[in-house]
Amino acid sequence: MKVDDLYNEYDKIFASNKMPFIKCKTCDKAYYYPRNVCPFCGSSNIEIMISSGTGEIYSCTEFKGGFYGIIKFPEGFGAYMNIDGDNIVIGRNVIIKFREIGGKILPYAYVD
Amino acid sequence: MISGFAEAVYKNYNGSVYDLMDEALGKALEMAGLERKDLDGFMTTFLPGVFDGNIYMHFFPDQICGYLGITPKYIDSLDYGGPSVLSALWRAERLIKDGVAENILLLFGGKGSDVRKRKQTVDSFEKLYPEITNTPYRHLINLYNSMNPVSDYALVAERHKKIYGSTDTQRAELIVKQRKNANRSGYAMFTGELSLEDVLNSPVISSPLHLLEIVYPVDGFHAFIVSNKPGKLRGIRIQNYGEAHQSFLPPEIDDITLTPAAESTKNFRREIAKCDFYELYDSFSITVMLQLENTGIVPKGQSGKFIEKNSISVDGDLPLNTGGGSINRGQPAYMSGSVLLYEALLQMNEMADGNQVKSPGKVFINGIGGWYRNHSVSLILGD
Ligand SMILES: [Zn+2]
Numbered sequence: 001m002k003v004d005d006l007y008n009e010y011d012k013i014f015a016s017n018k019m020p021f022i023k024c025k026t027c028d029k030a031y032y033y034p035r036n037v038c039p040f041c042g043s044s045n046i047e048i049m050i051s052s053g054t055g056e057i058y059s060c061t062e063f064k065g066g067f068y069g070i071i072k073f074p075e076g077f078g079a080y081m082n083i084d085g086d087n088i089v090i091g092r093n094v095i096i097k098f099r100e101i102g103g104k105i106l107p108y109a110y111v112d
Numbered sequence: 113m114i115s116g117f118a119e120a121v122y123k124n125y126n127g128s129v130y131d132l133m134d135e136a137l138g139k140a141l142e143m144a145g146l147e148r149k150d151l152d153g154f155m156t157t158f159l160p161g162v163f164d165g166n167i168y169m170h171f172f173p174d175q176i177c178g179y180l181g182i183t184p185k186y187i188d189s190l191d192y193g194g195p196s197v198l199s200a201l202w203r204a205e206r207l208i209k210d211g212v213a214e215n216i217l218l219l220f221g222g223k224g225s226d227v228r229k230r231k232q233t234v235d236s237f238e239k240l241y242p243e244i245t246n247t248p249y250r251h252l253i254n255l256y257n258s259m260n261p262v263s264d265y266a267l268v269a270e271r272h273k274k275i276y277g278s279t280d281t282q283r284a285e286l287i288v289k290q291r292k293n294a295n296r297s298g299y300a301m302f303t304g305e306l307s308l309e310d311v312l313n314s315p316v317i318s319s320p321l322h323l324l325e326i327v328y329p330v331d332g333f334h335a336f337i338v339s340n341k342p343g344k345l346r347g348i349r350i351q352n353y354g355e356a357h358q359s360f361l362p363p364e365i366d367d368i369t370l371t372p373a374a375e376s377t378k379n380f381r382r383e384i385a386k387c388d389f390y391e392l393y394d395s396f397s398i399t400v401m402l403q404l405e406n407t408g409i410v411p412k413g414q415s416g417k418f419i420e421k422n423s424i425s426v427d428g429d430l431p432l433n434t435g436g437g438s439i440n441r442g443q444p445a446y447m448s449g450s451v452l453l454y455e456a457l458l459q460m461n462e463m464a465d466g467n468q469v470k471s472p473g474k475v476f477i478n479g480i481g482g483w484y485r486n487h488s489v490s491l492i493l494g495d
Binding site (some may be wrong): 039069077091103107 | 321
């Protein structure tokens, strides 16, 4: 897949309020930031998958713009995201929600 | 060997970046006893915005040489941000040894105040140009409300607190102790009494990081002339060297508190322990703590406690960032590598006056680039 195809597919999945990631069928590792070749083993035998849509706060920070952090997912990948909700601290479970951010439908993490 | 070194650093420089680099070069040539025609090698770097606000310049090393009136037969540009100058020193030494050139000018810095006036940094420069993106990950990175580079350092500081129990007070201790070094140096830009309360009561910019834990970007250049003869200076060379690079984003790294500094130092940890003083990259308080741990100076997770217990002054247990570091000297064009190297050379040549390390036999320098995580350059200087 070309990188533009990966982005188009991600945008479609975001629009249906689901969280995509990429799984390498050669080494079995997962990653989120679109690359047409697996960054772990170099294989192009990859597949776009749908995550359970739940994760955990790996780290977080608060500044004027709100909360932001790294979310790790049980499928083995991680992503930067805005975080909403109460009691936002490392280790808390989050669910992934979607909204328009800067003209694009994008995922954000929500602490229930 | 370095035959001349100089700096031209201002909080906000009113003239052009070209005047600034010319000033640093002029001083370094004077120390080396060389003329422009003697320079046959040139190494530099370019960051968006730091050359009078330009996002880029055509063939910029050539344009700089043309402006400065130097005609090198070897030209290079390194793009690791902060530690680029340290890599340039290692490459220059090898080129000279191989007879490629005799006097190589390393000219690193810039004038970032044009970017600052527009409320952006080199990391957020793309916000001024909506049609431009500086990452292949486009909106998956740049539409979120990050505050880079501060927020990425904040994420690693928060993680360090959680995993190792380090505290805001421990990070503040480092800032207070580096300020003491700055006050003693007589040549720092930021001086005066600073207490733990001052640091802890300064505004939280991106939790847990306070304003006074963050380096202040300034305008300036450093010029280092690497030569086949040391001239009037001590004939010091790189004794041990390592560099390491990694390109995964923090969400893709298992442990973000483990930086490439672990890899870049792995072949000479024992030599590091024997050094007389240490200059560690200090873009933020947490940057220094990560390097203390990752280079093996302090066990993993123990940097906070170590800083509380030990003196880092020139006559202390572990002389560290002896001139006050870039936190107090200012960070020219978002890169601290030159500040570390300049201070190391002052000390090694016993030019630090009342703030002199006693018997400065060897110095360990560590530079970090690409936030805290992409590049590490580690070296020991001695004779
Ligand atoms: Zn793979």
